Amino acid sequence: MWELAVRSLEVSAILLLAALGELVGQRSGVLNVGLEGLMLFGGTVAFIATQATGNFPLGFAAALAVGALLGCAHGFFSITLRGDQVVSGMGLWILSFGLTTFLGSPYAGPLGLGRIESPAGLPPFFVLGVLLVAAAWFLLYRTGPGLAIRSVGENPAAAEAAGIPVAAIRYLCVVAGGVLAALAGAAYTLSYNPVWNYNFIMGWGFVSLALVFFSMWNPWILLAGASLFGLMWQLSLSPELVLPGILSRYVWRTLPFAITIPILVVISTPWFRTRWGLAKPEALGQPYAKG
Amino acid sequence: MEVVLAARGITKRFPGVLALDRVDLEVPGGEIHAVLGQNGAGKTTLMNVLFGLVQPDEGALFLHGRRVEFRSPHDALTHGIGMVHQTRRLVAAHTVLENIVLGHPRVRGVLSLRDARVEVAALCRRYGVGLDLGARVWQLSEGERQWVEILKALYRGARVLILDEPTSVLTPPEAAALLAGLQAMVRGEGVTALLVTHKLPTVMSACDRVTVLRAGRVVGRLRTAEATEDLLVRYMVGRDVAPGPAGPSGAPGRRVLEVEDLACLGDRGVAALRGVSFALREGEILGIAGVAGNGQEELAQVLAGLRPATAGRVRLDGRDITRLPPVARWALGVGYIPAERTEVASIGAFSLVDNTALTYHFDPAYVRRGLLDDAGLARLTRRIIDGFDVKVPHPYARARQLSGGNLQKMILGRVLSRAPRVLIAHLPTQGLDVEATAFVRAQLREAAAGGAAVVLISEDLDEIVALGDWVAPIYEGRFVAWLGREQADPETVGAMMAGRRREWAAAR
Numbered sequence: 073m074w075e076l077a078v079r080s081l082e083v084s085a086i087l088l089l090a091a092l093g094e095l096v097g098q099r100s101g102v103l104n105v106g107l108e109g110l111m112l113f114g115g116t117v118a119f120i121a122t123q124a125t126g127n128f129p130l131g132f133a134a135a136l137a138v139g140a141l142l143g144c145a146h147g148f149f150s151i152t153l154r155g156d157q158v159v160s161g162m163g164l165w166i167l168s169f170g171l172t173t174f175l176g177s178p179y180a181g182p183l184g185l186g187r188i189e190s191p192a193g194l195p196p197f198f199v200l201g202v203l204l205v206a207a208a209w210f211l212l213y214r215t216g217p218g219l220a221i222r223s224v225g226e227n228p229a230a231a232e233a234a235g236i237p238v239a240a241i242r243y244l245c246v247v248a249g250g251v252l253a254a255l256a257g258a259a260y261t262l263s264y265n266p267v268w269n270y271n272f273i274m275g276w277g278f279v280s281l282a283l284v285f286f287s288m289w290n291p292w293i294l295l296a297g298a299s300l301f302g303l304m305w306q307l308s309l310s311p312e313l314v315l316p317g318i319l320s321r322y323v324w325r326t327l328p329f330a331i332t333i334p335i336l337v338v339i340s341t342p343w344f345r346t347r348w349g350l351a352k353p354e355a356l357g358q359p360y361a362k363g
Numbered sequence: 364m365e366v367v368l369a370a371r372g373i374t375k376r377f378p379g380v381l382a383l384d385r386v387d388l389e390v391p392g393g394e395i396h397a398v399l400g401q402n403g404a405g406k407t408t409l410m411n412v413l414f415g416l417v418q419p420d421e422g423a424l425f426l427h428g429r430r431v432e433f434r435s436p437h438d439a440l441t442h443g444i445g446m447v448h449q450t451r452r453l454v455a456a457h458t459v460l461e462n463i464v465l466g467h468p469r470v471r472g473v474l475s476l477r478d479a480r481v482e483v484a485a486l487c488r489r490y491g492v493g494l495d496l497g498a499r500v501w502q503l504s505e506g507e508r509q510w511v512e513i514l515k516a517l518y519r520g521a522r523v524l525i526l527d528e529p530t531s532v533l534t535p536p537e538a539a540a541l542l543a544g545l546q547a548m549v550r551g552e553g554v555t556a557l558l559v560t561h562k563l564p565t566v567m568s569a570c571d572r573v574t575v576l577r578a579g580r581v582v583g584r585l586r587t588a589e590a591t592e593d594l595l596v597r598y599m600v601g602r603d604v605a606p607g608p609a610g611p612s613g614a615p616g617r618r619v620l621e622v623e624d625l626a627c628l629g630d631r632g633v634a635a636l637r638g639v640s641f642a643l644r645e646g647e648i649l650g651i652a653g654v655a656g657n658g659q660e661e662l663a664q665v666l667a668g669l670r671p672a673t674a675g676r677v678r679l680d681g682r683d684i685t686r687l688p689p690v691a692r693w694a695l696g697v698g699y700i701p702a703e704r705t706e707v708a709s710i711g712a713f714s715l716v717d718n719t720a721l722t723y724h725f726d727p728a729y730v731r732r733g734l735l736d737d738a739g740l741a742r743l744t745r746r747i748i749d750g751f752d753v754k755v756p757h758p759y760a761r762a763r764q765l766s767g768g769n770l771q772k773m774i775l776g777r778v779l780s781r782a783p784r785v786l787i788a789h790l791p792t793q794g795l796d797v798e799a800t801a802f803v804r805a806q807l808r809e810a811a812a813g814g815a816a817v818v819l820i821s822e823d824l825d826e827i828v829a830l831g832d833w834v835a836p837i838y839e840g841r842f843v844a845w846l847g848r849e850q851a852d853p854e855t856v857g858a859m860m861a862g863r864r865r866e867w868a869a870a871r
């Protein structure tokens with residue numbers, strides 16, 4: 073039972089890290105639907121670098137660097153060129169999907185190194201995730217730069233008129249989002265399941281994306297959502313632990329995805345929004361042209 | 364008086380437009396300085412240059428005689444220049460206080476909203492502004508939002524305040540209060556204000572000096588004490604503008620439109636229209652005056668068939684059309700000019716011919732074997748372009764290439780070419796310059812003279828009073844009164860629009 077909890081928190085941590093970066097990016101008004109691709113890329117690069125050098129920190133550093141680079145690319149298309157953010161994000165995903173398959177195939181198989189130690193038996197990335205949630209919340213709601221980020225995502229024209237550099241803030245947030253997504257991918261291939269195989273992330277990037285909407289852009293709700301989904305995912309791998317003999321594991325495995333859909337439908341209803349207040353950043357997905 | 368802010372030889376080109384042509388501006392301190400001009404004269408561009416939002420191609424700015432260069436609004440703000448933009452620059456989801464402190468150097472690090480609250484409250488007291496600092500901006504009225512913008516600039520330490528058309532979205536009492544507050548600020552605190560407007564009474568009553576722009580050039584520079592409205596109009600337009608014909612619009616005929624106890628819901632599911640009744644005859648114009656959001660938009664939509672009525676009845680020439688869909692109403696002679704010229708009334712990416720087709724696609728005269736008769740529609744479009752003086756190279760130009768005035772002429776022409784029995788015109792002259800406004804008003808009058816019943820919905824009191832045979836101020840979904848032409852003076856109607864009831868008006 074304890075082991076199940078730890079395993080599920082490891083899953084939660086991966087979803088949480090990626091989703092938290094996306095949350096900050098979306099708060100600044102930039103949508104990155106290519107989260108899945110960034111995670112694949114980060115995971116693959118981290119895996120290759122670690123296997124080549126036998127050095128974990130180097131693997132993580134490589135992932136962070138590639139995440140920042142991809143974040144910059146998304147920023148360049150969607151902020152500087154003011155392209156369609158969905159198109160750019162989708163492009164990033166497809167590109168990453170192809171490239172990581174090409175780069176990773178020769179390395180397919182287990183990492184072959186020891187596991188990363190968990191201090192005090194807690195999954196380290198979950199602890200990191202919780203700390204980052206607290207930090208993100210403090211940044212967004214208790215600091216001037218946070219107010220600037222939220223304002224840029226709500227009404228960039230108003231922010232600009234108040235002397236805030238809109239593009240710079242958006243770039244920072246998008247790059248931070250890329251870094252966190254790549255870190256999430258690295259946490260997958262180096263810690264959760266240190267085996268490279270084709271499309272190892274299996275849609276978790278899209279679950280993370282959905283979690284951001286589910287959280288209504290609030291880091292604490294995001295933490296709760298990610299924890300819940302992590303548990304459901306891990307349960308779906310070994311349902312017999314809780315409810316032996318009911319349904320096949322494949323039905324269980326669809327559950328997290330199946331539940332996402334009705335939740336998203338409910339929170340997008342006008343009823344829900346009037347009841348709980350409109351939380352979506354007003355300018356989300358819209359390129360900003362000066363003046 | 365010392366010149367606080369000056370611009371010399373400012374030139375700014377946009378693709379295909381010379382927006383500013385060697386403009387010189389001198390703003391003496393401690394005064395309200397008006398910048399007057401028609402739409403497109405370059406007022407906003409000039410203000411954006413002064414605020415660092417737009418970089419001029421040529422020319423220089425001087426503050427207290429020293430040359431300054433503003434690369435961004437941030438630079439202007441640090442030099443004590445604040446701007447209240449023509450379109451609101453507030454974050455609707457944030458509180459008043461958050462909006463005011465946004466971008467202030469004090470909130471670089473951890474937000475200490477408690478200190479800021481004390482300071483902003485002091486600022487409010489000093490200028491006599493009553494605002495709930497914890498309220499979210501979307502909950503405020505337009506007048507309050509305007510004050511948030513001004514406080515935001517003052518809190519940043521602005522000594523020169525640029526206001527771009529600050530009264531255009533306010534009710535008459537709100538506008539008067541704003542101008543009075545501004546005057547107090549300038550006299551009492553030595554703030555300098557630059558007020559952009561195209562309203563002559565505002566210039567004459569509230570400002571000390573005026574610079575008039577026309578087509579990107581300064582054409583007049585004078586003290587308001589030495590100016591008259593006629594003189595300013597001549598500067599603005601470049602010649603005299605004939606006032607529109609006055610007096611009632613012909614002898615009314617048969618009853619065309621009858622509305623009984625009409626009610627409907629707004630977008631948020633709450634009652635927007637709460638029982639409106641009236642009847643209009645051929646040749647009559649009804650002016651519905653109201654501040655946005657009091658049910659007038661919903662009334663227009665219900666009449667056009669775009670929004671279901673929850674109660675009541677609409678009759679056209681005696682026939683009940685309450686449940687008819689929009690196309691059936693068009694065919695029976697209802698014409699509708701929506702307020703949103705570019706979003707609802709036209710499709711920017713379509714050619715003018717296709718836009719014309721939007722109100723003719725159901726008309727058997729323009730459909731051949733199930734297909735649209737493009738040649739016929741092109742001929743019709745050309746007739747509209749000629750008849751309504753639309754300035755456009757050819758009928759296949761895209762609608763988005765047209766300026767506001769030309770687009771409105773096109774929309775008006777399209778509707779009037781169907782010779783409607785009832786014409787619903789919602790804010791038909793909003794944002795148009797003096798000439799286009801005069802043209803649209805004349806056309807509405809002509810439509811009435813031709814036998815249509817016209818429902819004119821406007822926020823412009825002068826327009827309502829000048830055109831309406833009947834005037835109905837609307838407030839919270841009901842007509843406050845039904846006034847004949849003689850009873851409808853701007854003060855009475857203005858007060859009723861703001862919710863003052865008829866007893867009050869009668870007591871005057």
Ligand SMILES: Nc1ncnc2c1ncn2[C@@H]1O[C@H](COP(=O)(O)OP(=O)(O)O)[C@@H](O)[C@H]1O
Nearest residue numbers: 377378380382401402403404405406407408409
């Ligand atoms: N960003 C822009 N790009 C191209 N043309 C512009 C832009 N801003 C303004 N213009 C043009 O410059 C002219 C002056 O506009 P503006 O300063 O907004 O006038 P006003 O505020 O007096 O109505 C207009 O012809 C307008 O179409």
Ligand SMILES: [Mg+2]
Nearest residue numbers: 406407408449
């Ligand atoms: Mg303007």
